[in-house]
Amino acid sequence: MGMFDGINISGSALTAQRLRMDVISSNMANADTTRARQVNGEWEPYRRKMVSFQAEPLAFSDHLNIAFKERAGLSGGVRVNQINEDPTPFKLVYDPSNPDAGPDGYVKMPNVDPLREMVDLMSATRSYEANVTVLNANKNMLMKALQIGS
Numbered sequence: 001m002g003m004f005d006g007i008n009i010s011g012s013a014l015t016a017q018r019l020r021m022d023v024i025s026s027n028m029a030n031a032d033t034t035r036a037r038q039v040n041g042e043w044e045p046y047r048r049k050m051v052s053f054q055a056e057p058l059a060f061s062d063h064l065n066i067a068f069k070e071r072a073g074l075s076g077g078v079r080v081n082q083i084n085e086d087p088t089p090f091k092l093v094y095d096p097s098n099p100d101a102g103p104d105g106y107v108k109m110p111n112v113d114p115l116r117e118m119v120d121l122m123s124a125t126r127s128y129e130a131n132v133t134v135l136n137a138n139k140n141m142l143m144k145a146l147q148i149g150s
Contacts, residue, residue, distance in 0.1 A: 003142065010135040012056055012077030017128040019080055020051045024121045031112040034100045043100065046110040048086035053078050086111055 027048050030036065036046035056076035088111045096105035 006138040007135060007142075009056075009077040010131050010138065012079060013131040014128060014135070016051075016053055016078050016080050017124050017131065020124045021121060021128070023049050023051050023083060024117050024124060027112050028114065028117050028121075031110055031114055031117075033110060034098075034107060036110070045090050045108050046112065047090075048088070048110065048112045050084050050086055052081045052084060054081040055079075 027046075030046035033046040035043040037044055056079045090108040090111050092106040093109050094105055095101055095107050098107045101107045
């Protein structure tokens with residue numbers, strides 16, 4: 001394992017969690033947006049977005065080391081695989097005075113649940129904080145190694 005691999009892995013996790021927090025913020029900001037995009041000439045409400053992660057692929061030399069059983073079980077960090085739209089149906093709210101109401105008086109509202117978004121945000125924040133702690137621990141170990149060497 002290289003000297004900076006731990007820092008690079010923590011850095012990739014920080015970047016991924018930051019993007020996750022940005023997507024959650026976008027969901028919260030658009031929780032009442034009934035005209036997000038046009039589909040077949042009709043306005044559709046904002047659709048909740050979700051971030052999915054995947055392990056960062058390893059370098060070729062890492063695969064060789066694993067084959068020689070020197071570095072079994074290592075990962076190259078984390079990255080955002082894709083940002084998906086939540087397929088759950090829109091909420092229907094009865095409001096005949098709303099200009100976006102259909103002929104039956106119901107308005108399609110975004111499928112964003114503020115409670116779920118807050119829980120996801122707390123989870124992303126905790127993951128971010130844990131990765132900052134790991135990054136600082138790696139930095140302190142490198143500093144101690146430099147002090148020993150001098």
